Structures are given as C-alpha cells and as structure tokens.
Amino acid sequence: MEKRTINPWTWQNERSYSQAVEVKNVTSTLYCSGQAAIDPDGTSSDKDMKSQLLQAIANLEELITTAGYECKGMVRLNIYTTSTQELWPHFPILQEWIEKHQIEQAVTMLEVTGLFETLTVELEATVVK
Known part of the structure; x- marks a missing residue:
C-alpha cells in the first residue's frame, strides 16, 4: 500500500x-462501525468523557487488530461527540494514540445531539493495508 498525505x-x-x-x-x-465505550458484555458506559x-x-484498536490490520493503516477517522467542549480538553489522549501508531488520517469531528444510551463519544474509522 502507498499512502500520501x-x-x-x-x-x-x-x-x-x-x-x-x-x-x-x-x-x-476495513470499514469500522463507530466504536464507543461499550464493555465486552454490551454494557454502555455512564462514566465521564x-x-x-x-x-x-481501546475498543477501536482491538477491532482493528482483531481484523488483522494495523492502526497505522487508518486513513479516515470520524469523531462523534455529544459535547466538543467537554471532549476538547481530553483531545491530547487521542493525539498521543495517533502519534504512537504513526497514523496519518483525514478527520471529521461532529457534535451530535445524542449517541446510543449513555455514550458521549464514538470513533468511526477506515483502515487499509
């Protein structure tokens, strides 16, 4: 695969x-469905952002690696959140993960009025190899 930004x-x-x-x-x-804070038993998190x-x-990384792909192959990341203001102070966490895996991706971040049950952030990705 050849990748150019x-x-x-x-x-x-x-x-x-x-x-x-x-x-x-x-x-x-690999087209990944939105990954959110849902436990392996299907319980949605009610914790903080x-x-x-x-x-x-962690769920997105597990999905990607279970499928036999590498996070580095991510080319698209869509971020959905119920509050960009609440998410933004924690954005360095995502940036560190992106840097750790040497990911170069296009991004769209959208604030939405709601996500499934008690969820506040969801990550949807496209990964290639």
Missing part, C-alpha cells in the same frame, strides 16, 4: 490530522 497548510499538524489522504495499491479495506474516550480508543 496532502496538506496545503501546516496548522493541521498540531491537531494530529491531514487534510486529505491518498492511498494506492491497497490489498484490502475522558473515561469513555479511553475505552472507545
């Missing part, structure tokens, strides 16, 4: 994403 500016670098990602010679693509973000990241 396109960034006409530099300001997005400190926000840990790329304006566009081009991929060529892909052998397979930081705790839910940590669990959503």
Whole structure:
C-alpha cells in the first residue's frame, strides 16, 4: 500500500490530522462501525468523557487488530461527540494514540445531539493495508 498525505497548510499538524489522504495499491479495506465505550458484555458506559474516550480508543484498536490490520493503516477517522467542549480538553489522549501508531488520517469531528444510551463519544474509522 502507498499512502500520501496532502496538506496545503501546516496548522493541521498540531491537531494530529491531514487534510486529505491518498492511498494506492491497497490489498484490502476495513470499514469500522463507530466504536464507543461499550464493555465486552454490551454494557454502555455512564462514566465521564475522558473515561469513555479511553475505552472507545481501546475498543477501536482491538477491532482493528482483531481484523488483522494495523492502526497505522487508518486513513479516515470520524469523531462523534455529544459535547466538543467537554471532549476538547481530553483531545491530547487521542493525539498521543495517533502519534504512537504513526497514523496519518483525514478527520471529521461532529457534535451530535445524542449517541446510543449513555455514550458521549464514538470513533468511526477506515483502515487499509
């Protein structure tokens, strides 16, 4: 797989994403459903935003690796949250995870009026290899 990021500016670098990602010679693509703070038994978290973000990241990583992909192959990340204001102070957690896995991805973050049950953040990804 060949991956090329396109960034006409530099300001997005400190926000840990790329304006566009081009991929060529892909052998397979994994489209991940939104991963949130849901326990293995199906129980939705009612914890704070930081705790839910940590669990959503862990669940996304587990899904990607279980499917036989690497987090580094992520090309798209959609972030859904019930409060961007509440999520933003914890954004460095996501940035550190992105840096750890050397992920270069396009990102969209949306504030929504609600997520499933008691959830406050959900991560949806596209991963290639």
